[in-house]
Amino acid sequence: MKRGTFTILCLLLMLTGCWDSNEIEDVGLIIGVGLDYGKDEEFSMTHQYVVPNNIQGIQGGLSTGQPFQNLTLEGESFFEIIRENSLETDRPPNFTHLKSLVVSDELIEKESVRKLISFFLRDHEFRRTVAVFTTKENVATIMEVEPTKEIFPAVQIKELTQNNYKSLEILENTKFSDISKYISEDASFVIPEIEINKDRIRLSGAAIISNKDFKLVGWLNSKEVQGLKWITNTVKSGLVSLTDESDNNTKDHVVLEIIKANTKIDPTLDKGELKVEVTINTTIRLGEDWNIERDVFEPGWNKKINKDAEAHIKRSVEKVISLAQEEYELDFLTISKWVRIKEPAYYEKHKKNWNSIFKDVPISVNVNVDVDGYGTQDLK
Amino acid sequence: MNNQKMSNFPIIVFIISTIIGVGIITLPREAANVIDQPNMWISLILGASIAFLNGLLIFAMIKRYPSQTIYEIAPKIAGRWIGSVFNLIFVVYCIAISAYIVRTMAEIVNYYLLDLTPRLVVITVLIIACFYLVSAGIENIMAFLQLYFPLILLMFFVLTVLSIRNIDITNLRPIFIQDIGPLLKGAKITFFSFVGYELIMVLSKKGAIRNWKSMSTVLLLSLGAVCTIYVLFFILNIGILSVEELKVTTFPTIEMAKSIEFQGFFFERFELLFLFGWIITIFTTVVAYYYAALLGLCTTLNCKKKWYLNGVVGISIILFAMYPDGITELFSYGTYINYLSYASLIAIPLILLLITVSRRSLR
Numbered sequence: 001m002k003r004g005t006f007t008i009l010c011l012l013l014m015l016t017g018c019w020d021s022n023e024i025e026d027v028g029l030i031i032g033v034g035l036d037y038g039k040d041e042e043f044s045m046t047h048q049y050v051v052p053n054n055i056q057g058i059q060g061g062l063s064t065g066q067p068f069q070n071l072t073l074e075g076e077s078f079f080e081i082i083r084e085n086s087l088e089t090d091r092p093p094n095f096t097h098l099k100s101l102v103v104s105d106e107l108i109e110k111e112s113v114r115k116l117i118s119f120f121l122r123d124h125e126f127r128r129t130v131a132v133f134t135t136k137e138n139v140a141t142i143m144e145v146e147p148t149k150e151i152f153p154a155v156q157i158k159e160l161t162q163n164n165y166k167s168l169e170i171l172e173n174t175k176f177s178d179i180s181k182y183i184s185e186d187a188s189f190v191i192p193e194i195e196i197n198k199d200r201i202r203l204s205g206a207a208i209i210s211n212k213d214f215k216l217v218g219w220l221n222s223k224e225v226q227g228l229k230w231i232t233n234t235v236k237s238g239l240v241s242l243t244d245e246s247d248n249n250t251k252d253h254v255v256l257e258i259i260k261a262n263t264k265i266d267p268t269l270d271k272g273e274l275k276v277e278v279t280i281n282t283t284i285r286l287g288e289d290w291n292i293e294r295d296v297f298e299p300g301w302n303k304k305i306n307k308d309a310e311a312h313i314k315r316s317v318e319k320v321i322s323l324a325q326e327e328y329e330l331d332f333l334t335i336s337k338w339v340r341i342k343e344p345a346y347y348e349k350h351k352k353n354w355n356s357i358f359k360d361v362p363i364s365v366n367v368n369v370d371v372d373g374y375g376t377q378d379l380k
Numbered sequence: 381m382n383n384q385k386m387s388n389f390p391i392i393v394f395i396i397s398t399i400i401g402v403g404i405i406t407l408p409r410e411a412a413n414v415i416d417q418p419n420m421w422i423s424l425i426l427g428a429s430i431a432f433l434n435g436l437l438i439f440a441m442i443k444r445y446p447s448q449t450i451y452e453i454a455p456k457i458a459g460r461w462i463g464s465v466f467n468l469i470f471v472v473y474c475i476a477i478s479a480y481i482v483r484t485m486a487e488i489v490n491y492y493l494l495d496l497t498p499r500l501v502v503i504t505v506l507i508i509a510c511f512y513l514v515s516a517g518i519e520n521i522m523a524f525l526q527l528y529f530p531l532i533l534l535m536f537f538v539l540t541v542l543s544i545r546n547i548d549i550t551n552l553r554p555i556f557i558q559d560i561g562p563l564l565k566g567a568k569i570t571f572f573s574f575v576g577y578e579l580i581m582v583l584s585k586k587g588a589i590r591n592w593k594s595m596s597t598v599l600l601l602s603l604g605a606v607c608t609i610y611v612l613f614f615i616l617n618i619g620i621l622s623v624e625e626l627k628v629t630t631f632p633t634i635e636m637a638k639s640i641e642f643q644g645f646f647f648e649r650f651e652l653l654f655l656f657g658w659i660i661t662i663f664t665t666v667v668a669y670y671y672a673a674l675l676g677l678c679t680t681l682n683c684k685k686k687w688y689l690n691g692v693v694g695i696s697i698i699l700f701a702m703y704p705d706g707i708t709e710l711f712s713y714g715t716y717i718n719y720l721s722y723a724s725l726i727a728i729p730l731i732l733l734l735i736t737v738s739r740r741s742l743r
Contacts, residue, residue: 010508096649124491127649129641177621177639184624341553 028091031068032154034139035116036104038074043107045081046072046140047093048154055151068152072140078119095125100158101132101176102194104139105207105216113191113214114183121180128177131158134191134207134216142194145201153201157194160203168229168238168258169222170203186211186351188332190220190228210330211355218328220320227320230280230313231333233263240284242308255288256309259372265338269346276335276363280313286374302371310367317365329359388598390522394668395577395602397525400532400609401665402484403573405633405658406711407610408617412626415566419555420623421614423563427570428607434725435577435599439592441733442581450581450728451679457732466728467680473720474673475693477575478666479700480710480717482506485662487707488631492655503701506663510670511694515686518583521667528660535657536609540616542640542650547619572718573610574603576665578725582672630707670697 032048047070054067071088075081085093103116120126135142147156164170171192182189190206197204206225210217220228229235235258242254260283267276286305324333336354340347350357411420445453450470455463485506486499494502513521577599613633617626620636629635637651673693674686683689704710 006512010512127641128635128639177625177635180628181622181625184628185622337550341550344554 026091027094028085028089029097030093030095031097031099031152032102032143032157033095033098033100034072034102034104034143035078035107036139037106041074042076043078043081044072044074044140045078046070046102046143047085048143048152049089049091049093050152068154070140070143078116095123096127098126098130099152099154101130102139102142102157103132103134103191105134105136108134108191108207108209108216110215113179113209117176117179117183120176126176128175128180130176131161131173132176132179132191133157133174133194135194137194137196142196142201145196145199148200157201160194160201161192164234165236166238168226168235168240171206171225171229172234182209182211183214187334187336188328188330190332193219208328208330208332210328212330217330218323220323223316224320224323227316227318228333230261230263230317231265231278231320233261233265235261235263235282237261239287240309240312242305242312253288254286254305254308256284256305256371257287259283259285265335267335267339267342269343274339274343274346274357274361276338276361278317278363278365280317280365280367281370282313282368283370283372284309285372289374305371306369309369309371313367313369314365317367321363321365325359325361325363329355331355331358335361335363388594388601390526391580391583391598392602392605393525393529394522394583395580395598396605397529397532397661397664398579398668399574399576399602399606399665400661401576402481402662404610404613404661405488405631406484407570407573408614408621408626408632409629410569411566411614412618412623412632414569415562416623416627417559417562418552418618418623420563420566420618421611423566424570424573424607424610424614426563426567427572428574428603430567430571431574431577432599432603435580435603436596437726437733438578438581438729439595439599441729441736443592443595444736449583449675449679451676454728454732455680457735464680466732467676469720470724470728471673471676471680473717473724474669474676475696476700476717476720478669478673478697479703480714481662481666481669482697483701483704483710485659486701487710488634488655489659491631492634492651500698500702503698506659506666507670507694507698509663510667511690513667514671514674515690518671521671524667525664528664532657532661532664535654536613539637539650539654540612543616543620543636546636546639547616548622549619551622552615552619570610572721574606575721575725576668577603579668579672581729582675666697670694 029050030047031050032046034046034048036044036046038044049069049071051065051067051069054065071085073081073084073088075084082093101120103113108116117132120130143153145153147153150156150159158173161170161173164172171190174189174191179189179191188211189209191209192203193205193207194201195204196202203222205222206220206228207216208218208220209215226238229238238258240256240258242256260281262281264279264281265276266279267274269275286302321333324330331354335358336347347354411423415423442448442450442453445456448456451467454466457463458466482503483499486502489502490497490499513524580595580598617632617636620639621629621632626632634651634655637654638649640650670693674690677683677689677693678686681689704713
């Protein structure tokens, strides 16, 4: 008898399983969010909803519209805007599959990224892998741009950086987790920039966020991004093109493909003075060569290429270092990380005033290029 | 298994399942706040060593009275009244620690899984399951733990494999910092994450462990296994989130699981799967303490009707668990529980041991 009553009681409790049920058809999945200043009210927020009925393919049905719908709302705070969604759509917004966040440059110029991001980090719905981008364009417009290969603009934006191993100009995604890490470590960082180029979304450069107040202080163009990639050891592959005029090589296009690259940052203490040595080792292969005279079967053919490539890489790295040290006086090159690892005691002592120390630290750059080969055929 | 001597393996499983619980999710943050060094996982090994020594101390005491639990030994050594007080302290400790664990679980379930379900319901469901399992006796608890043990290990394994590629090695460096001070201070915290082996005092009724050799094997294997899992998770946590970030993340391991994503195809939200597995580890921990508390009450009050006492233990765990107002208060109660653990893990066994030794030498 007792056992029976107990079993029934237990079975009754099983019913609570439905307490939090939320039918998947009724969920408004949001895959992209854009933040900007509003026209009438303080902020505007663009939500990119998935419209499942319009996704072509699986059912083979005719789609009548776009598979996504952008909803731009204005309000005094972002949380309020999210709640305001309910006034215009019958599906509660669900952010668990958010892919990318686009912030306008005006917004991060005046508002601290720390404040903007804190809401997104506090709420458990947001994933830590959401990629953050900034743009000089209108945020609502850039999120409307027809994607080329993907179904949704938000996914397209996020996946743009997937090719970061192909090009020197593509940074890795700056994710929520990265931003939160930089902010808790009190470090400056960069956010990749996107722009509209001939009706398509395109990665262009990066925005520098200062660690003083976490606001936008400047931009890196795609050339300078190359230097940043070298120094942060994120180069996986890409091209070194020696066609710059300053390379004394104007007539002969020489394009080299990077096979392997490795950057070592070595801070050393010399009588209490910090010194940083950047050593870049890279293996490249001749990709495109317009110099007909060059005979790759002759020993020593690669000497000139070697020298030019070394100078080229060194120049681009030194450019970004001088930007960091002289123009912005901010360490967005993550040098501080290596000081923390190699000279922990020194870093502990100077953590607080790292910015003022960093701008005077002598940084020397060594580049060692190894030309690995010339491909399958050398046409004469 | 009835009426037979237990072999070492179920006891090892019992201890491992008891130890692994809330610590795996909250410990990285607590440790990061105190130690603040990327090599803080060394502290875990120190904590495990202290736990090992403490375990030997406990065994030195219970070895003198084979086939008896702490609840029978204490009145024998210290006299009926003082012994009962010791027993009650131990029972309160078991109830408090279960309450703390269930409440933390309820908070996490509330954050990540069921945000509309009241905490009380989540807690009650778990406690009713405990009630049922404990009423079936220690043999069945052991069988249950062995059944779920591979599942728990598998879940840890999958989480490790999936998140290993997110590790940023630079977060873990430098490994050799000369500053030992914080590591030692941190051992005080990590030690508490190994709490659970003291239930060996309750298991001794079956006459499971008789000599030093098997006892040290059991302790070494179980603490070693837990220490390995913890060190692994610490390295993952630090490697993925970095020390600075750990300090400000409420539930680091879940956030770490949240970072798992494979670009290109839709594999996300692994943390939900991880949480389901993790709730089982919480359940195994609470069941063990629940059983210890119930056995203590029964022995001390000399009562036959376990049915009622079982309910009393369950309800008091629920009441204790609902007492803190919020998660910050909850974490601050953790320190009081640490005092209780000092009392029941170190003080009581030590006092009992000293009394017996001095008595024997007086004779």
